[in-house]
Amino acid sequence: MRIGPYEIAPRVILAPMAGVTDKPFRVLCKQLGAGLCVSEMTTSDPRFWHTAKSRHRMDHDGEPAPISVQIAGTVPEVMAEAARYNVDHGAQIIDINMGCPAKKVCNAWAGSALMRDEALVARILEAVVDAVDVPVTLKIRTGWAADQRNALTIARIAEAAGIAALTVHGRTRDQQYTGVAEYDTIAAIKSSLAIPVIANGDIDSPGKAARVLAYTGCDAVMVGRAAQGRPWIFREIAHYLATGENLAAPTLAEVRDVLLGHLEHLHAFYGESSGVRIARKHLGWYAKDRPEHSDEQRAAFRAVVNRAEDATSQLQLTRQYFDALVAGVAPDLRTAA
Ligand SMILES: Cc1cc2nc3c(=O)[nH]c(=O)nc-3n(C[C@H](O)[C@H](O)[C@H](O)COP(=O)(O)O)c2cc1C
Numbered sequence: 342m343r344i345g346p347y348e349i350a351p352r353v354i355l356a357p358m359a360g361v362t363d364k365p366f367r368v369l370c371k372q373l374g375a376g377l378c379v380s381e382m383t384t385s386d387p388r389f390w391h392t393a394k395s396r397h398r399m400d401h402d403g404e405p406a407p408i409s410v411q412i413a414g415t416v417p418e419v420m421a422e423a424a425r426y427n428v429d430h431g432a433q434i435i436d437i438n439m440g441c442p443a444k445k446v447c448n449a450w451a452g453s454a455l456m457r458d459e460a461l462v463a464r465i466l467e468a469v470v471d472a473v474d475v476p477v478t479l480k481i482r483t484g485w486a487a488d489q490r491n492a493l494t495i496a497r498i499a500e501a502a503g504i505a506a507l508t509v510h511g512r513t514r515d516q517q518y519t520g521v522a523e524y525d526t527i528a529a530i531k532s533s534l535a536i537p538v539i540a541n542g543d544i545d546s547p548g549k550a551a552r553v554l555a556y557t558g559c560d561a562v563m564v565g566r567a568a569q570g571r572p573w574i575f576r577e578i579a580h581y582l583a584t585g586e587n588l589a590a591p592t593l594a595e596v597r598d599v600l601l602g603h604l605e606h607l608h609a610f611y612g613e614s615s616g617v618r619i620a621r622k623h624l625g626w627y628a629k630d631r632p633e634h635s636d637e638q639r640a641a642f643r644a645v646v647n648r649a650e651d652a653t654s655q656l657q658l659t660r661q662y663f664d665a666l667v668a669g670v671a672p673d674l675r676t677a678a
Pocket residue numbers: 356357358359360361381382411438439440441480510541542543544563564565566567
């Protein structure tokens with residue numbers, strides 16, 4: 342699949358997730374097989390561009406190409422300026438967020454709320470496409486509510502405005518994350534457009550990715566929540582799409598090394614104090630799906646690791662836990678604390 346000059350291969354993309362898809366996570370997912378990783382959304386309001394949060398979100402130093410940066414906002418000229426600013430700071434693809442149901446975004450009439458105003462959508466897309474020389478992509482839901490499913494109309498507006506690829510999350514805004522993704526709507530959109538369409542929603546295994554691609558006819562799939570604590574899902578999906586075979590799960594030693602590398606990158610990127618805090622949610626996700634140990638042990642691991650206040654002890658406790666798993670013994674988390 343192509344987005345402007347970029348060949349996106351394999352056809353599996355990391356979804357933008359605020360608070361999750363920061364640079365350390367994007368770099369990791371790319372290394373582990375994602376064809377493209379989309380940044381957390383960045384605000385289009387210039388008053389917030391110099392906060393620590395925005396500076397981290399706009400930092401793409403050393404990130405592998407193509408660098409896709411998501412912007413959110415409501416005013417066409419402001420969105421255009423935000424797109425220019427991000428391109429000046431390394432963005433090679435601009436993605437526009439009209440898919441996020443978060444209150445903070447929707448109260449400001451951004452994210453998926455924008456889909457209710459089709460004329461404004463057209464003005465925003467045209468303004469952003471005109472403002473930059475890089476490809477502009479759009480991410481939408483199927484509509485605002487069950488009786489307001491206007492994704493196909495928005496998709497046609499997007500294509501006419503020069504959008505280079507469209508991602509559709511198969512839910513309406515009022516569904517938030519409940520219900521099941523409607524792949525029928527995504528298939529209908531794909532069959533009506535000439536630009537690449539990316540299917541998103543509930544893709545959590547290589548088999549599901551292949552089924553969604555076949556059912557919708559889409560050009561690629563986008564994976565969000567299933568990548569949390571499981572960044573190797575991208576190579577698993579890529580391998581399955583290429584061969585029809587399942588790749589072996591990563592060994593515990595590899596999981597340990599991936600996780601320790603991820604923690605080190607978080608500590609270096611955010612600084613020790615914020616890095617340790619931000620790492621905690623990732624630690625919880627990595628521990629969540631380990632079948633080797635009991636729920637009690639996983640809960641104990643989270644509790645102990647959450648107490649680590651500095652980078653050294655967070656790394657040490659994590660290593661200790663996974664070393665014990667690798668050796669096939671129960672980790673003694675009481676003494677580790
Ligand atoms: C924690 C979290 C943060 C998210 N932040 C964004 C965001 O910033 N921009 C956006 O377009 N979608 C955002 N989403 C929606 C995801 O990109 C994706 O559309 C959704 O999770 C469905 O895909 P999944 O079923 O693979 O998780 C977020 C989702 C989650 C769970």
